[in-house]
Structure formats: C-alpha cells, structure tokens
Amino acid sequence: MTLQEQELAAVFARLTGEAARDPLDTQALLAALVESGRRLFGARGAIVQYTPGGAAAIQTDGTDGALQALAADAVGWREGPGHDARTTGCALIDVDVTTRPTQVRWPRWSPRVLALGHGRVTALPLFSKDGPAGCLVLFTAPGSLLDERALKLSRSLAETAGHTLSLQREVSESRVLAGQLEHALSSRVVVEQAKGILAARYDLTLEAAFARLRRYARSRQRKVADVAREVIEGRIELPTD
Numbered sequence: 734m735t736l737q738e739q740e741l742a743a744v745f746a747r748l749t750g751e752a753a754r755d756p757l758d759t760q761a762l763l764a765a766l767v768e769s770g771r772r773l774f775g776a777r778g779a780i781v782q783y784t785p786g787g788a789a790a791i792q793t794d795g796t797d798g799a800l801q802a803l804a805a806d807a808v809g810w811r812e813g814p815g816h817d818a819r820t821t822g823c824a825l826i827d828v829d830v831t832t833r834p835t836q837v838r839w840p841r842w843s844p845r846v847l848a849l850g851h852g853r854v855t856a857l858p859l860f861s862k863d864g865p866a867g868c869l870v871l872f873t874a875p876g877s878l879l880d881e882r883a884l885k886l887s888r889s890l891a892e893t894a895g896h897t898l899s900l901q902r903e904v905s906e907s908r909v910l911a912g913q914l915e916h917a918l919s920s921r922v923v924v925e926q927a928k929g930i931l932a933a934r935y936d937l938t939l940e941a942a943f944a945r946l947r948r949y950a951r952s953r954q955r956k957v958a959d960v961a962r963e964v965i966e967g968r969i970e971l972p973t974d
Contacts, residue, residue: 759785759901763794766869766894771796774887775880776871777851780804782815783859783867783898799849800872806845813842814856815868822865824888825856827879846872853877857888859895866895920958927961931971945971 767779780795782804793804807813814825828835831852836843846854852875859867869891873879924946931942949971950960963969 759783759792759898760794762894762898762901763792766890767794767796770869770871770887770890773890774855774871774873774883776855776873778849778872780807780815780870780872781859781867782808782819782870784819785866785898803842803845803849804870807842810841812839813870814839814854815870818856818858818870819865819868822858822860824858825854826884828854828856830854831875850874853879855879855884855887857891859891859898861895861899866898869894920961923958923965924961927964930964 763781763783767781770776770781771779778796778800780800780803781793783792784790785792791808793801793808795801795804804815807815810816814828817823818825829852830836830843830846849872851872853873855871855873857869857871858865859869869887871887924943927946928939928942931937931945932939935942935945937945946961946964947957950957953960960969964971
C-alpha cells in the first residue's frame with residue numbers, strides 16, 4: 734500500500750468517525766473533508782459546499798479563513814466551479830483560472846482566486862442517493878502539473894464523503910422521527926390515562942370521556958395532551974355537561 738493509499742484509508746476512518754459522533758456535527762465532517770482533500774490531492778487549499786437534502790441553506794468550509802470566505806461568497810454569487818459542479822453533477826478537472834474564458838465565466842470568483850495565489854482548480858461533486866448534494870473544490874498553483882493518481886484518490890474521497898454525508902443526514906432525520914414518535918406515544922398514553930380517570934369519575938364511556946376532554950381543550954385553545962396531563966395530576970376539574 735502506497736503512502737497516498739494509507740492516507741486515504743486514514744481519511745475514510747476519520748470521516749466515518751466524524752459521521753458517527755453523537756450529537757451529529759456536519760460542520761466537523763466538512764472540515765475533515767477539505768483538509769483531507771487538500772492532503773490527498775497535494776493541493777494548496779480546498780473548499781466544500783454542501784446542500785443536505787436539497788435544503789435552501791448551503792453549508793461551506795475551507796482550509797483557511799480566506800478560502801472559507803470565498804466558499805461562502807461564491808454561494809451568494811452563484812458562480813465558480815463549486816456552484817457548477819454542485820448544480821450539474823459534472824466534475825471540472827484542472828481548470829486554468831488565468832484564462833480569459835474562465836474569467837468571463839466566473840467574473841467575481843476568478844479574480845478573487847488569483848488574488849489568493851491559486852491558478853488551477855479541480856471541482857468534484859458530492860453525490861447523495863438523490864443526486865448531487867455538494868462539491869469539493871481543490872486549488873493548485875499556476876502551472877502545476879495534474880497528478881492523475883492523486884486525482885483518482887480524490888475522486889474516491891469525494892464519492893465516500895458524499896455517501897457518508899448522506900448517511901449522516903439519514904441518521905439525523907431518523908433521530909428526529911424517533912423523537913416525534915416517542916412524543917406522540919407519550920401523549921397517547923397520557924390521554925388514555927385521563928380518559929380512564931374521567932370515565933370513572935363521571936360514570937362515562939371512554940368515548941364520552943375523550944369527547945369531554947377534547948371539548949374542554951378546544952374551548953380554551955389548548956392541546957388535548959396538556960389538558961389530559963393536568964387531569965391526571967389533579968390540577969384541573971373538568972365541568973360536567
């Protein structure tokens with residue numbers, strides 16, 4: 734196993750570790766991604782743009798403060814290789830930022846990159862199961878030669894990162910759903926207990942007890958579960974019909 738392959742294996746382990754953290758921290762995973770991409774590609778710097786689940790807000794990160802600012806500004810400009818790769822799903826390989834066509838294509842992005850001392854850029858989309866969800870952008874110096882092996886490893890990194898980010902989002906959504914289900918179940922149990930208390934207290938059927946409970950809650954614009962909890966705790970006495 735070459736040194737680059739060993740580095741890639743270490744990167745995969747790091748990404749997996751970040752994705753398994755509780756609570757989930759997507760920003761930490763993005764930070765690990767840009768630094769890992771820079772090292773694998775031998776790049777001078779890297780940025781990432783990520784749109785989880787097609788959300789309107791785009792999360793960004795970079796290997797230094799200047800690139801972090803560029804990543805955020807590029808989102809607002811809707812230009813640059815990151816925007817193009819993220820929205821089309823097509824990689825941009827070894828683009829020369831110094832050329833006139835590139836500067837016309839990205840009029841705000843290109844001068845900023847050149848001012849930072851970068852001359853060439855490679856943008857690799859990050860795919861989720863629903864399509865492109867982000868992009869990893871790698872910067873190299875003007876005139877630097879493209880390392881095909883490093884590019885291959887960086888593609889593997891982008892593929893793994895996209896899969897990992899997608900899994901992380903699914904875990905997060907599952908936890909939210911589990912919390913909602915738990916709350917719904919808890920509320921149902923409370924309501925059933927209150928129904929039993931009211932049925933016994935007023936000699937009602939369970940259906941009639943629930944109707945009285947719901948009528949009381951609606952008349953005061955409150956949740957049935959909240960009123961039921963107060964009935965159980967003896968804090969309110971429902972009026973008789």
